Amino acid sequence: MTISVEERFELEDLYSRYATVLDDGPLESWPELFAEECLYLVIPRDNYDQGLPLAIMRCESRGMLSDRVHAVQETIMHEPRYLRHQITNIQSSAAADGDLAVSAHYSVIEVLHDELPKILSVGRYLDLVGRGAGGSLHFKEKRVIYDSVLVPNTIVYPL
Amino acid sequence: MAWPEGDVTRVPYAVYTDPDIFQREMERIFAGDGWAYVGLEVEIPASGDYLVTRIGDRSVVITRGEDGAIHGFANRCAHRGVTVCRQRQGNSRFFVCPYHQWSYDARGKLRGVPFINGVKKQGGMPDDFSREDHNLPALSIATRGGVIFASFVEDAPDLADYLGETNRAYFDRIFDGRELVVLGYSRQLIPGNWKLMFENIKDPYHASLLHVFLVTFGLFRADQKSQVRMDQTGRHGLLISRRGAQKASSATEDISNLKEDFTLADPRLLDPVKEFPDDATVVMQTVWPNLIVQQQSNTLALRQIQPRDAGSFELHWTFFGYADDDEAMVQRRLRQANLMSSAGLVSADDSEVIKLAQDGVAQYREDAGVMLLGGRDTEDQEHMVTESAIRAFYAHYREVMGL
Numbered sequence: 001m002t003i004s005v006e007e008r009f010e011l012e013d014l015y016s017r018y019a020t021v022l023d024d025g026p027l028e029s030w031p032e033l034f035a036e037e038c039l040y041l042v043i044p045r046d047n048y049d050q051g052l053p054l055a056i057m058r059c060e061s062r063g064m065l066s067d068r069v070h071a072v073q074e075t076i077m078h079e080p081r082y083l084r085h086q087i088t089n090i091q092s093s094a095a096a097d098g099d100l101a102v103s104a105h106y107s108v109i110e111v112l113h114d115e116l117p118k119i120l121s122v123g124r125y126l127d128l129v130g131r132g133a134g135g136s137l138h139f140k141e142k143r144v145i146y147d148s149v150l151v152p153n154t155i156v157y158p159l
Numbered sequence: 160m161a162w163p164e165g166d167v168t169r170v171p172y173a174v175y176t177d178p179d180i181f182q183r184e185m186e187r188i189f190a191g192d193g194w195a196y197v198g199l200e201v202e203i204p205a206s207g208d209y210l211v212t213r214i215g216d217r218s219v220v221i222t223r224g225e226d227g228a229i230h231g232f233a234n235r236c237a238h239r240g241v242t243v244c245r246q247r248q249g250n251s252r253f254f255v256c257p258y259h260q261w262s263y264d265a266r267g268k269l270r271g272v273p274f275i276n277g278v279k280k281q282g283g284m285p286d287d288f289s290r291e292d293h294n295l296p297a298l299s300i301a302t303r304g305g306v307i308f309a310s311f312v313e314d315a316p317d318l319a320d321y322l323g324e325t326n327r328a329y330f331d332r333i334f335d336g337r338e339l340v341v342l343g344y345s346r347q348l349i350p351g352n353w354k355l356m357f358e359n360i361k362d363p364y365h366a367s368l369l370h371v372f373l374v375t376f377g378l379f380r381a382d383q384k385s386q387v388r389m390d391q392t393g394r395h396g397l398l399i400s401r402r403g404a405q406k407a408s409s410a411t412e413d414i415s416n417l418k419e420d421f422t423l424a425d426p427r428l429l430d431p432v433k434e435f436p437d438d439a440t441v442v443m444q445t446v447w448p449n450l451i452v453q454q455q456s457n458t459l460a461l462r463q464i465q466p467r468d469a470g471s472f473e474l475h476w477t478f479f480g481y482a483d484d485d486e487a488m489v490q491r492r493l494r495q496a497n498l499m500s501s502a503g504l505v506s507a508d509d510s511e512v513i514k515l516a517q518d519g520v521a522q523y524r525e526d527a528g529v530m531l532l533g534g535r536d537t538e539d540q541e542h543m544v545t546e547s548a549i550r551a552f553y554a555h556y557r558e559v560m561g562l
Binding site: 042043044046047052053054055056057058059060061062063064066067068070071074075076077078079149150151152153154155156 | 347423425427428514
């Protein structure tokens with residue numbers, strides 16, 4: 001089953017907003033792109049390929065996403081940094097209950113103030129996208145599977 | 160390099176930056192007569208299973224032989240030094256060098272050399288070439304509670320003696336004979352000297368100040384009943400502590416950014432349950448020269464330190480539980496893992512601060528750090544307001560390194 005042109009643009013918009021709130025803020029808006037009951041996992045690719053459950057970020061509700069945001073802003077000591085998400089190759093197919101199963105490639109470039117830009121993470125998203133009460137698309141599930149399994153030091157912001 | 164006055168209350172920054180010192184560390188500490196952590200038995204359960212890891216900056220292969228015994232050997236071809244095994248894990252009877260296809264068995268013994276007798280009566284190895292002279296250097300192997308240790312020396316000490324009585328007891332507390340289950344891995348490349356990681360784990364001072372998240376939720380606080388324990392040599396160490404409440408106290412008044420009003424929107428993130436017979440909720444164990452065994456609430460993890468050069472190391476995390484964990488405990492361990500590794504709500508503080516430490520010491524490499532908290536001794540303590548475990552580490556370090 002193919003999706004409509006309108007829905008395809010809606011999906012593009014969702015991923016653009018996702019990148020924008022993480023890169024330019026406000027970070028507090030990031031959880032709003034998810035359903036209240038949601039799953040957000042950042043998984044090293046070797047774990048994913050071996051079926052090992054460990055994720056380096058695991059949020060099982062919008063509340064846990066907010067807790068992560070709060071910690072980034074209030075408790076984690078980290079150097080200031082800029083991030084840029086590049087999200088490409090978005091492909092979708094119909095899933096159960098009118099949801100969309102979406103895959104996309106991503107890379108995140110990180111700029112620390114005294115370093116040249118570097119690729120912080122590269123991998124793919126495996127997502128389940130549905131419609132919220134207001135009618136707009138949001139993430140019911142988001143799995144970030146990163147190929148760059150040796151992480152350059154620290155991942156502070158969500159991917 | 161001359162060690163500054165003050166013995167181990169001063170640590171010269173050169174030990175974090177000097178490439179010659181790094182080389183000496185690789186030879187004396189990592190290729191010396193200690194036991195380095197290399198993996199878990201459950202990672203290579205079947206005959207032919209193998210894993211590749213590093214001891215210091217040297218790649219090694221750990222295998223399960225046809226006899227069921229564990230073997231280890233240097234991961235570099237006897238011929239031209241090429242890395243033989245490129246996969247991190249797998250199952251194979253033979254290890255074949257990709258360059259000229261010399262092949263080795265699970266013990267690293269040379270079994271095949273192409274064209275050993277020449278081609279059409281031309282070339283080949285000299286008559287006195289002996290395969291037995293070109294085996295890969297074998298590692299000594301010892302295991303305890305399902306954990307595999309390896310050593311480059313043949314006559315490494317007995318592992319139980321090496322750990323020492325107190326550290327052995329805490330090691331056995333986690334590795335108590337129950338079958339282990341690997342929950343997953345996480346790896347970081349931290350731009351700092353490898354010893355900064357050990358110092359960090361031996362340093363309860365920072366934990367009650369830097370880790371606002373831990374302190375905010377009472378997971379680690381300077382006023383909690385705690386112990387610092389070492390072995391007789393000072394090379395291994397233990398920080399043992401207990402969870403407290405989320406509230407301000409005299410131990411938190413120095414923490415300018417304590418977030419007393421931070422409450423979790425989803426408290427399932429921190430839902431620890433008691434699972435060991437004693438009341439310790441935090442046990443951080445450092446095993447010289449490359450292992451950290453951690454219990455933080457219900458997060459169990461091994462952190463393996465793999466130095467790359469004076470200014471960087473890889474930190475490999477193996478998160479695990481037990482085969483008899485129920486589903487709720489598995490979920491709890493996976494949720495609490497949010498606090499740890501490269502994106503950890505707590506340990507991100509550490510990798511960030513280690514980078515800043517390396518930045519500083521690399522610029523002012525003629526200077527020395529100060530380790531005076533709690534006095535000048537290297538003894539066990541009944542509190543957290545001390546750097547004695549770091550001093551003890553450097554007392555042993557100086558002896559091994561001849562510095």
